[in-house]
Amino acid sequence: MNAMIKSAPVRKSTTVEVPIAKAFDVFTAGFGRWWPATHSIGTSPLRKAVIEPRAGGRWYEIGDDGSECDWGEVLRWEAPTLLVLAWRIGADWRYDAALHTEVEVRFVPVGDQQTRVELEHRLLENMGDAAEAARRAYDAEGGWPGLLAAYQAEVARSA
Numbered sequence: 219m220n221a222m223i224k225s226a227p228v229r230k231s232t233t234v235e236v237p238i239a240k241a242f243d244v245f246t247a248g249f250g251r252w253w254p255a256t257h258s259i260g261t262s263p264l265r266k267a268v269i270e271p272r273a274g275g276r277w278y279e280i281g282d283d284g285s286e287c288d289w290g291e292v293l294r295w296e297a298p299t300l301l302v303l304a305w306r307i308g309a310d311w312r313y314d315a316a317l318h319t320e321v322e323v324r325f326v327p328v329g330d331q332q333t334r335v336e337l338e339h340r341l342l343e344n345m346g347d348a349a350e351a352a353r354r355a356y357d358a359e360g361g362w363p364g365l366l367a368a369y370q371a372e373v374a375r376s377a
Contacts, residue, residue, distance in 0.1 A: 252372035309348030
């Protein structure tokens with residue numbers, strides 16, 4: 219049996235001009251305000267994206283018709299410094315309960331009024347042959363760079 223080749227994770231960061239607790243709150247409780255409606259895998263247009271505030275909580279979307287579509291679950295919730303999510307969305311943009319990649323988000327104070335947000339999407343090798351294409355998509359402007367820009371804009375609006 220061949221050993222699985224480890225895929226490089228996608229790593230992105232941004233600095234926001236708010237204290238660490240506010241940065242964490244906007245990312246998590248405010249998730250539905252900054253996650254773009256274009257980034258949906260449900261059968262109905264996205265009304266809201268939700269991260270439940272606890273380890274073991276769900277990470278999912280709610281469609282305009284009230285339907286819910288899982289994305290994964292909360293693996294670690296250590297407010298206000300760390301959030302780790304199981305990302306169970308395949309390269310085909312469908313939920314796959316058997317797939318396990320992780321999104322880790324660290325919140326690092328850079329001062330009283332500034333926080334560096336460090337995101338790592340890892341274990342992409344679990345996507346098999348689609349891993350490299352998925353990594354490129356997550357690393358592109360429509361992936362984590364654009365999502366962190368949307369988050370940063372929401373932080374600025376809510377500051």
